[in-house]
Amino acid sequence: MNKPHFPSIAGSAGVRNSILELIGNTPTxxxxHLSPPGREIYLKLEAFNPMGSVKDRLALGLIEAAERDGSLRPGQTVIEATSGNTGIGLAMVCARKGYPLVIVMAESFSVERRKILRYLGAKVVLTPAAQKGTGMLAKARELAETHGWFLPRQFENEAxxxxxxxxxxxxxxxxxAGAPLDAFVSGVGTGGTLAGVARALKAQSPGTLIVGCEPDNAPLLSSGVWQDYAADGSPTSSHPRFRPHLMQGWMPDFIPHVTARAFEDGLIDRVMPVGGQEALDWSRRLAREEGVFCGISSGATFAAAHRLAETMPxxxxxxxxxxxxxxxxxxxPLFAGIEEAMNAEELAISTSSPNFRFDLPASPTPVPTKAEPADGEARAHIDAIVVDSMQPVVMFALQWCEFCWSACKLLDALGVPYRKVDLDGGEYTDADWAGRVRRALAERTGAPTIPQVYIAGTHVGGATELFDAHNSGTLARRLAKLGLESRDSRIEDAYSLLPQWMQPR
Structure with a gap:
């Protein structure tokens, strides 16, 4: 069947044909509020790229350069070592262009990045934190050579x-264009942003001071000790001055070849060190005083820009x-001290008006009238699901219910196949049918609550009963009798799977 053709509306205001067309043209x-008196600090807000970082530009540039020179074949797997943002950008680009993607990442980088990568369809291979950036880089090269995958080499690639x-x-x-820029400040990760912007500004705005930033406890650039590189431009060892630091995405444990070339070409006028606490403080101030929600490396860059501005005319x-x-x-640590629960000040606000408060007894539950008996068709529907020997583990659930999500997390962690019957799903859109089935289930279980779990036709109970069965070991034994061996989930207390506000107090 031929794909129907729809007229393109690209070119209309705000309309694009591809997510990749949204990369770049970010606001300044x-x-x-935070600029020193008499000076102006501007922010180049790269979070406005579609995947939320400057690395979207790099990802598209690397892939399209490889497509042009033929080093990346259609459908070939792409693999790269990254602290996260480059990987997320690559995941978007590869998803749109149809390339499988494997990301190699040291285990010390934030969990959010791993989940975003996997959500976008990438595979994430972790390397030990002790082996640092050179370890994840070596692992990516090893996997690329083993499988014939394409390695963009962001740390060496001139693209x-x-x-x-x-x-x-x-x-x-x-x-x-109408107001000369006196200084440009950027952190150094791969060095691509700093080197590329510096090259163009030196040619077209030679009066602009180019400043690179690095962690104060890992002063690789200002140490005067330069890196040895292999023939392909990759580092041969960790730099002796590297120490772990807070600025994810900044200096790895080596000086990237892209950065080294920028220094050799005289593109960088100054290097400024930034401390981890200084970076955290300015990140929070940008959020609370400018409304700019940014990461630790952003706060670090602003810290250097602010110090620099104070010394300028x-x-x-x-x-x-x-x-x-x-x-x-x-x-x-950026979010250390940010509470999930209400703090004392917030509780005081809550109690300043009379209703909907946690410090008052809940309204008494009305005594239910006698329920209408379930009908035969609904009972038969429930019975057929419960006794299905092909799917012995059944959970009656609601799509929006957090107890249901937590029960699913447990079964997923155990590796147990189960059938999830969403009583607010597509099969139950008819309100009358949904109500009849809910009544039949409540009549059968003796409980009106959701979820309700059955194993081999036997009622286990709701989420709390399922969690108790796991914690006591009886759940694993019941599954084993059915030949359903549960894997070691390393979940000692299943109640830990509940959202914080739902966990027992």
């Missing part, structure tokens, strides 16, 4: 800097790269 924002010279730098030049304009969004840092 004046940090009006990394080229895409920023062609896009990011041109946007900056346009934004500041009045009227100076400084641009800081803000490479990503804060949502990728929720399991890092």
């Amino acid at each position: 924002l004046l940090a009006e 990394n800097a080229e895409v920023h010279a062609r896009t990011t730098a041109q946007e900056i030049l346009t934004d500041f 009045e009227g100076s304009r400084i641009l800081a790269m803000i490479p990503d969004t804060g949502e990728r840092y929720m399991t890092t």
Whole structure:
């Protein structure tokens, strides 16, 4: 069957044919509240890229360069070592272009990044944190050689800097065409952003000071100790001055070849060190005083830009790269002290008006009237599901119910195949039929609540009974009798799977 043709509306305001067309053209924002008196610090907000970081540009640039020179074949698997944002950008590009993707990442990087990558369809291979960036890089090379996969080599590939010279730098030049830019500040990760923007600015805005930033406890660039490289530009060892630091995406445990070339070409005027606490503090201030939600490396870059601005003449304009969004840092120290539950001040607000409060007894539950008996068709429907020997584990659930989600997490962790019957799903859109089936289930189980779990036709109970059975070991024994061997889930207390607000107090 031929695919129907729909007329393209690309070119209409706001309409694109591909997610890739949304990469770049990110806004520049004046940090009006946080700029020092008499100076202006601007923010290049790369979170406005579709996957939320500057690395979307790099991902597209690397893949399209490889397509042009033929080093990437149609359908070939792409593999790359990354702290996360490059991988997320590659996952978007590869999803759109049809390339399988494997990402190699040290286990120390945030969990959010792994989940985003997997959600976009990528495979994530973790390497031990102790083996640092060189370990994940070596593993990616090893896998690429073993399987014949394409390795973009972001740390050595000149296309990394080229895409920023062609896009990011041109946007900056346009934004500041009528008001000269006195300084450009960027953290150093692969070095592509800094090198590419610096190359274009040196040619077209030679008065702009180019400043790179690195962690103060890992001063690789300012150490004066340079890296040895293999013939392909990859590092041969970890740098002796590297120490673990908070700025994910900044300096790995080696000086990337892209960065080294930028220094050799005289593109970088100054390197500024930034401390981890300083980065955290400025990230939070950007959120709370400018409304800019960004990550740790963004705060670090702004910290350097702010220090620099204080030393520059009045009227100076400084641009800081803000490479990503804060949502990728929720399991890092950036969110330390951010509570899930209400704090004392919030509780005081809650109790300042009379109703809907946690400190008052719940309204008494009305005594139910005698339920209408279930009808035979609904009973037969439930019975047929429960006694199906091909699917001995059955959960009657609701799509929106968090108890149901938590029960599913447990069964998924155990590797147990089960049938989930959503009583608010498509089969039950008719309200009368849904109600009849709910009545039949409540009559059969003696409980009106959801979920309700059956194993081999025997009622286990709801979420709490399922969790208790797991915690006591009886669930594993019941499954084993059916030949359903559950794997070691390493979940000692199933109640830990509940959302925080639902866990027993």
